Amino acid sequence: MSTRILVVQPDEAVPAGTLGEWLEEAGAELYTRLGGADEVPATADGYDAVVCLGGGMNALADDTYPWLGDVRRLLSAAVGSGVATLGVCLGGQLLAAATGGVVNPGPHGPEAGPKLVSKKDAAWTDPLFAELPLMPDVLEFHRDAIEMLPGGATLLASTPLYPHQAFRVGKRGYGLQFHIETTRDIVDTWVARSPDVAGVAKADAFDADTLDRMHADIAETWRPFAHRFVDLAAGTLRPADDPRRGLPLA
Known part of the structure; x- marks a missing residue:
């Protein structure tokens, strides 16, 4: 029996990409809801997991995108x-x-291009992060940043510019500030759409050869991560311990 994953895609230009392929490789069946076009359910009933992708809007821009609250x-x-x-x-x-953290425009400006993030101590015992290298390859492309983590959340990865790069909340909730799902075509679309973000990266950050090398490195690290996420959703991978007794509601 396949693992049912509800995929919320807030932005047409930010699809599941290779992450979707890796999830399906591991036996998942994906059900995608496009923000603003499809209804977003109130709960995950009937699904084994939820994946929420990226987008160009602010996480609290409900006036323009009223479905973000959903x-x-x-x-x-x-x-x-x-x-x-x-x-x-x-x-x-x-x-x-949604779980009590704070998101604001990044005070140091956008972060963009191929980067390395550093695992924090807690990541070495986390079921999804433990097997990642000390400094895994990622793609950064964001204006806003997580200023404060939700209460009781566990920090899993950082960069010097923006420290809250990956976190765990609850037993099975994971947030990434960076991208692992892109292809060269997806990145090219973002660069053309958001030159202000792309402009902070190194001069050759979005050259074809650079992107191809980056995506090969990302796949080596994050493809197994995606497979472990499916195992976590299916119940064949034990979740992290959660010291908290409850979570705030959005």
Whole structure:
């Protein structure tokens, strides 16, 4: 029996990409809801996991994107009920905001291009992060940042510019500030759409050869991570211990 994953895609230009392929490789069946076009359910009932992807909007821009509140409520409900949950970039910010964290425009400006993030001590005993290298390759492409983690959340990875790069909330909730799902075509679309973000990266950051090398390095590290997430959702991978007794609702 396949693992059912609800995928929330807030932005047409930010699809599941290779992350979706890796999840399906591990036996998952994906059910995608596009923000603003498809209804976002209030709970994760009927699904084994929730994945929320990235987007160009602010996590709290409800005036312009009123359905964002529905996404936050879904993420809060999923984490609160122990459903495996993964938020990527905007998805990670939405997860943080939904469970009591603070998201604001990054005070140091955008962060963009191929980067390395550093694992924190807690990551070495985390079921998803333990097997990652000390400094895994990622792609950064964001204006906003997680200023404060939710109460009781566990920090799993950092960069010098923005320290809250990956975190765990509850037993099975994970937020990433960075991207692991991109292809060269997806990144090219973002660079053309958001030159202000792309402009802070190194001069050759988005050259074809650089992107190809980065994506090969990301796949080596994060493809097994995606497979472990499916195992976590399926119940064949034991979750982390959660010291907290409850989570705030969005």
